Amino acid sequence: MKAVFVTTFPNDVANVVAAWDCWSEIKSERIIFSRPPTRPDFRQPINRDTDILRCVETALPDVIFYIGAAGGGRMYQLGIETLQALREIAPSINLVFDGGDRPWHTLIEEYRRCKCFDLQVTIDGCLDSPVDFVTIAPVDTRLFTEEGSVKDIFCGISGNIGPNDQRSKIINPLIQTGLVKMRMRDVVGEGFPEHVAFMQRCQMIINTSYVGSGKGHHVKQRVFETGFAGAALLECVDAPTHHWIPPTHFFTYENSEHASKVIKSLGAEEVAEKGRMLQEHVRSHYTPQQVYGAMLDRL
Template sequence: MRAMFLTTETTDCGNHVRAWNSLGLRAEHVVFHYKNINNDWQLIDKAREYQPDAMFYIGAHNGSGIPGIKTLCKLYDIAPLIHLCCDAADAPWHSGLTAYHNKGCFDLQVAIDGAMNVPVDLSVLTPIDPKPFMVTPQRDIRCGFSGGAQTGCRRGDIIQSLEWFSKLTVRKRTAKGDYNGHARFMRRCRIVLNDSQTGTGTSNHIKGRVVEAGFANCALLESEGSPIGKWFPEDCYILWRDAQDAARLIEGLDDKTINHAAKRLAEEVRKRYTARHIYSTILGKIGLHVGST
C-alpha cells in the first residue's frame, strides 16, 4: 500500500503519519502551511509524481493556505482521497465538512475524534504509534497531564488549579512537539487527566490522549460529558465533574481502583483501537486493505 499524507504542519498530523508507519509501511508526507501562501499546485504535482494507492488529507477549517475545492477534486481524480478530521465534533468544522460532501471532494470523510452525529461518513478513534510507549521508566508520578493547556479557558484554568493545589504534575507541550518525551512522561504516570472538551468548549470528543493512556497503562480520569461511554466499557475510565472533584479523585483513589482502570483501558485499546484496527476500518470502507496494493 503506497500511501500519501497531505497535512498541515501541526504536531498531531505528524503523529498520525507516524501511526501509519508503525504498521511496517512508509508513507510519503507532504506538508502545507495553512496560514501562509497557498501552494496547491505543489500538492497536485507531488501526488502525480508519487502515484499513491490512497491519500489521507488533514487540513484546517480556515486559513489562506488551505487547499481549495478544485484542488481537492483534482487530487480525488489521482487516487482515493480520505479526509481525516481531528475535531469533527467542533461546530466550526461542520459547514466545511458539509461543503466537501456536497462538492464530492473525498471518497470518505472520517472523524478521528469519536464524534457522533456530525457530517462525516465514519467515526473512529485517533490512530497511535505504540512504540514510544514501550519504555519502562519508574512510575513516580501519581497523576499527570501532558499537552496544551493555556490559561484563560476552562481546560487551562482547571489544569493550572490542580497543578497548584492538588497532586497534578503538568508537562506542557513544547514548540517542536517531542512525542517521545510526551510518551515517556505518560509512562511515568499512574493516572492521566483528560478534558474531553473541544477547542471552542461547545462540545466533547475523544482525544488521542485517551488511546495513549491505554498504551501507557495508565488509569484515565475523563471529564463528564465525554462520549467515551460509546467507545469503552465503564470500568475503563473514571469520570470527574469539576476541578474540586478531580482533586478529590487524584488524591483519594486507592491502588485497587487505579490498577483495575489502567488494566481495563489497556486491554480495550490493544484489542479494538490499534493503528492497524483503525486504518483497516477506514480503508475497508472504500474497498482497500492495509498492506495491499
C-alpha cells in the same frame, strides 16, 4: 499500500501520520502546505496547488489522506478544485480532528456537495458529526514499551492549555495544589518521545475533553495514549468516551473541584487495576492497523 498525507504542520498531525507508518510495510510520504507563523524556519511548505498535485502524482499513492483546518483561510486549507484534483489521482480521505465541533460542519457539508473526497472521517469519536465515518485517533504505538518506566507520578497530564480556556480552569487548580503534574507539549517539533516517556511515568492521567471551540466534548487521542502507556484514565464525565471504552475501565470527574476529590480518594492499587483494564482494551481494539483498516474498508 502507499499513502500520501497532505497536511498542515502541528505535531498532533505528525503523530497521526506516524501511526500509519507504525504498521504499514510501505512508508508514507507527507506533504506540508502550511507552517507555524512563529517558525518561518520550520520545514519549507509547498505553497502552490500545482506543486502539491505534482508531488502527489510523483509519489504514486494508493490512498491520499488530507488534513486541513476548518478556519484560517488559504493558509490552512486547500482549495476545492485542488481537493477534487487530488481525488482524481487516488482515493482520498478527509481526516478531521474535530468533526464534532460545530465550526467544522459547514465545511464538511461543502466538501460533500463538491465531491472533494471518497470518504470523510472524524477521528474525535463524536457520533453526531456529519461525516461518513466516525472513529478515534490512531496512535503510534512504537514507543510504548511493554513494561514502561517507573510510575513515580500519581496523576499527570501532557498537553497544552490556554491562559484562560475551559481546560485551564480544570487543570490549573489541580497543578497549584500539587495533585497533578503537567508537561507542556510542543505544538511543533519532535517531542513525541518525551510525551510518551512522561505518560509512562504516570499511574493515572487526567484528560480534558473540550473541542477546539470549547462548546462541546470529544475523545482525545490522549485517552488511547493513556491506555497504551498503562496508566489509568480520569476523564470528564461529559466526554463521549463511553462510546469507545467501557465506563468500568476509567474514572470520571465533573469539574476541577470534583477531580480533586477523586484524586485524593483513590489508592494506588485501585488506580493500577483501572490502568490494566484500559490497557488491555485499547491493545485489543485500537491498534493503528485496526483504526486505519476500518477507514480503508469503507472506501
